[in-house]
Amino acid sequence: MTRAIALVDLDDTLFQTLRKCPDDVPVDRLTPLGFAKDGAPLSYATPRQMQFLEWLAETTHLVPVTARSLDALRRARIPFRAAVCAHGGVVLDPEGEIDAGWAETIAARAAPFAEQLAAFADAIVSQARARQVAINARVLTEGELPLYTLAKHAGTDAGALYAVVNAAVPALPQGWTDHRNGNNVALMPPYLGKRHAVAHILPGLRARFPDAPVIGIGDSHTDAPFMGLCDFAMMPTQSQLAGGMFDA
Structure with a gap:
């Protein structure tokens, strides 16, 4: 029950x-x-x-x-x-299948933010190289749909990671979320x-x-x-x- x-x-x-x-x-x-x-x-x-x-x-x-x-x-x-x-x-329905309606909604909302997500990833990588810090930053996708920018430190040094992200992206546009937990930084658009x-x-x-x-x-x-x-x-x-x- x-x-x-x-x-x-x-x-x-x-x-x-x-x-x-x-x-x-x-x-x-x-x-x-x-x-x-x-x-x-x-x-x-x-x-x-x-x-x-x-x-x-x-x-x-x-x-x-x-x-x-x-x-x-x-x-x-x-x-x-x-x-x-x-x-x-992504949402899975009660049968474990992708919720097509939600997928369409997310695809429509995501389109205007694709370039900004890539720009954030590039800025973080550039700043990490300048500081000689081992950080991987990329745009996380589902299928071909870009959702958010994720950055991680190769040696799990969260302090160094946060310092690089702060320098590369000193401020996010209104409505965005800067999610930090341990060795992860996720920069998420307002719809996500x-x-x-x-x-x-x-x-x-x-x-x-x-x-x-x-x-x-x-x-x-x-x-x-x-x-x-x-x-x-x-x-x-x-x-x-x-x-x-x-x-x-």
């Missing part, structure tokens, strides 16, 4: 890279859930995260809401059909965001499960807007979103 609808972020909520796993959990007790294209494990869940995932799978209608691309989402071993991925750029996609799917979910509470679960500042559309919100206590709210 479906007790609730769970809209759940994945990375740093249900699992994380090995580097981010708690020091007090032995590696042999971690469960790999996210994988590279060659099948190598990239992301792991602790025993408590596994229990949490199993509880969600057994008692809720579980819908991933993730920044992952569609390809990366499909390489995560979690139970789902419907989903939001690519920071809201998990909240927009969740607002699109939520009426159908409420119609299908009219009495089920909707729980939004996430870890980062960019999860908060979609969580605010839900009836309840949850977050890992050691997360960006939690900040220091639980400090004694």
